[in-house]
Amino acid sequence: MRPGEAGGRINLMIALNLSERKELHICCGLPSLTCPAMDTSLHATLGLVLVCCLWGAWAQTKIEVTNGGIWGSWGEEESCPDKSFAIGFSLKVELPQLSGDDMALNGIRLLCSDGRTIQSDTRIEVTNGGIWGKWGEEESCPDKSFAIGFSLKVELPQLSGDDMALNGIRLLCSDGRTIQSNVGPWGSWGPVMKCPSGQRLTQFRLRVEPSQGFKDDTAADNIKFVCTGGAELRGHGRCWGKWGPQSCSCGQRGICPIATKVEAAQGKGGDMALNDVYFRCCINDLLGT
Template sequence: MQIFEIALIMSFLFQNVRLTVGKYQTTKEFFRVDKNKEIRSMDLEVIGSMSEVQCAAFCEENSDICCEITYVKSSKECKLGPSGCCHMEFNKVSGSNILHPGRKFNDYIYTLSVSNGGVFGDWTYQEFCTKGHYAVGYKMKIEGPHTDRTELNAIEIICGSRGGVPCGDISSSGQQEWGGWTDEVLCPAKTLLVAFSLQVQQYNVVVDNTGANYVKFKCRDFKNDAGNFDMSYPPGYGAYGSYGEWSDACPVNSAICGIQTKIHGGNPYVQDDTALNDVKFFCCE
């Protein structure tokens, strides 16, 4: 079934239940949605009758409890998406317009980069978390001791809600084949990845080059500059090279949501593979 259809709708009225949305009293709606014979569920808070612009503003003002909106034009009903915001993609639910398609390349507002990236390789594709999700942690793919060491081969960001809860989706961009994955490391509660620093071995013609060796991040609250935490996977550094300066940080009311890697696969005349050489991260509101 290519288009979601509402299979069952049950509505419940919660007495004296209010969100921080002024004078509006909320009503809870529960949807069971059938896609390809799988049942998905979602809760929506019906805020009241208003314009679509006002509905979007309510969602932005109450981002802790809203990652998506449903606006029913026929009745002018504004419905805020669930708290936590770990949900599947809902495209074209019958009778509404839930704003939750997958991210597209132009959805980000800011690009994070560093000046000490390696010189080899090509930029691969951009990859993003599901819309409404942001990076809450990461893990790395690292090659250990080897005849031709490559060290950092891939970075994978763990995607989650604005509240810092992992939602099950990931984003990794291009990678090389060597090495194994570390365990994941997550930001402190209710914070997200917002900046990074890259450890790189700069090119030297007389040694075995490895390109990027390690990456570390800063975690911060989505809404403000409070609670900056430096975070890295133990021991926090690789075998070769040094860390450069920190990237810029995502603006307030945004966090890292996507990644693009620069990958080197070797030279047919001089085999000195360096795998991941550089990386960019993207910030989304």
């Protein structure tokens, strides 16, 4: 296909605008190309903008609909890596609340032809986090810096007592500072683990013990990060529970903010300390390393 000829694939950017609209219609094509519309009828709650990549052409074509909702703000555009394109998608949907406010569609994730996934929201999270505790305030690496390493606050096994395991996660920023969100009161900080020179943290997975019923619960026990060059850094946490799925990747932008979900001391009953964590990608992906 030569420049100027019709033809293309949905390839590059996705951006979401959250709203309260209940319907989403997408036609995937170029101005000179006729294609059938895809009516998802998924009670959508957003506006959607995609960018097509022309085969053999040094151009991109933005495609959008006119009936998106008016509320919300646009997220950062995300792109499938060079020489790849979108071949599928998945949705993040809230089930009907029956007695409460329904949000329905909360996110769209594109599957790229190289196997990676992209989404507009800069927040990366996992699905196996614990259910107890409250989220702390987001803390971010200072402007023009990014996370290059981490350390964990871990309580050693108590043998005859209540085990809390993972109590805190601290990020090491590229300017030498450290940041942390909510932290439990038990345990001590371990050694700092760093990405290879010139790399940054970009993806993670969490090791979590599910509810044990009347037995001792520990919730989150360990974390593993992936650096932008592919190196894996495994924390010095405990071995209870199982590793969950990988989060989405921040790509070369890396991780900047962190927020942790921690259960406060219960006084009576079992304590679980850190239950879950999420990160956000650095906003400026052109920062030097």
